[in-house]
Amino acid sequence: MKPKAVIHRMVTPKHLCPWGVKALDLLKRNGYEVEDHHLTSEDENERYKKEQHVDETPQISIGSEFTGGYDALRKHLGLPPDPKEGKTYQPVIAVFSITLLMALAESWAAHSPLISLRVAGQFVAFSMCVLGILKLRDLQSFATGFVQYDLLARRYVPYASVYAFIETLGGVFMLAHALTWLVAPTVLLASTIGAISVFKAVYLEKRDLNCACVGGGSKVPLGFISLTENLMMMAMALWMLFR
Incomplete structure (x- = not known):
């Protein structure tokens, strides 16, 4: 019963x-x-x-x-809180998992190898677009989180909004292989500043912050994942410049 x-x-x-x-x-x-x-x-x-x-x-x-x-x-019933409390990497895992599948699907449809520099490039570009969308959906909230650690945004707050557009449009133009002479150096500069900012905040100053990489109000910890995102953008920009 x-x-x-x-x-x-x-x-x-x-x-x-x-x-x-x-x-x-x-x-x-x-x-x-x-x-x-x-x-x-x-x-x-x-x-x-x-x-x-x-x-x-x-x-x-x-x-x-x-x-x-x-x-x-x-x-x-012995279940955890809903929604989850505390820090989580779930949003980042979701973004990178889906953008990787998108890159693989696009390569499959184009009858290209699934393991190649082309797939890696598509993955980074798709990731930049999706992460940019998450930032653009609420620019003010993103900026509030971003200015806490980005070195340039702390000196010039409007740069936080500019960064969201650089990342999004950078991904779009990378997919289109257009305006490389302008897009690649711009993305390289923004991502280099971002990488230095994250490294300084997390590894030198030991600050406990949330990453704004998936938009404002994120519970994703600022750290290795955030640094990796910037390094991926740097690598993509360099590849575009020298290929």
């Missing part, structure tokens, strides 16, 4: 509580028979919270014991 759980969650014509949906899914996937109660209006939701002396919904009870909200349910 399945263990029983009761959930009270907000379900209205205009609002479906995402935490309620996720809590219901967790209960079902963990083998519970769920008694699902809908709070069908803002007033009903507020009245329920007041009567039960709680600050949020959904609220869950398992068996005869009151468990609490979505976070309390995850803790009860």
Whole structure:
């Protein structure tokens, strides 16, 4: 016989509580028979919270014991917080994994070798484009993180925005093999300053900062990955100049 759980969650014509949906899914996937109660209006939701002396919904009870909200349910089930807390490399892993697959797919479609300098170049260029998009989606937030460690941006704040465009358009023109005489030196200069800035902040000053490489508000630690990104851009720019 399945263990029983009761959930009270907000379900209205205009609002479906995402935490309620996720809590219901967790209960079902963990083998519970769920008694699902809908709070069908803002007033009903507020009245329920007041009567039960709680600050949020959904609220869950398992068996005869009151468990609490979505976070309390995850803790009860032995699961980590959602969203993840603390530093994470997940955004960078996602970007580099997909851009590598993009480079391989493009090479496959062009009937070119899958292990070659061409694939490496495409990978770096695709990565620059995607990382640039993440920066451009919220330039102010990116700049706030970037000025904390980039040596040039700390002296001239507008450079933070310029850097995002250099990276993005640099990737685009590298893919097009266009304006190499302008793009390659510009990318080389920006990435060299970036590499020096990261090395100074992390390895000399020992500062504990988040990297702005995937945009503002990132929880990616500033360190080896950030330095590698700049070194990859430097290598790409040099290859374009001397090929």
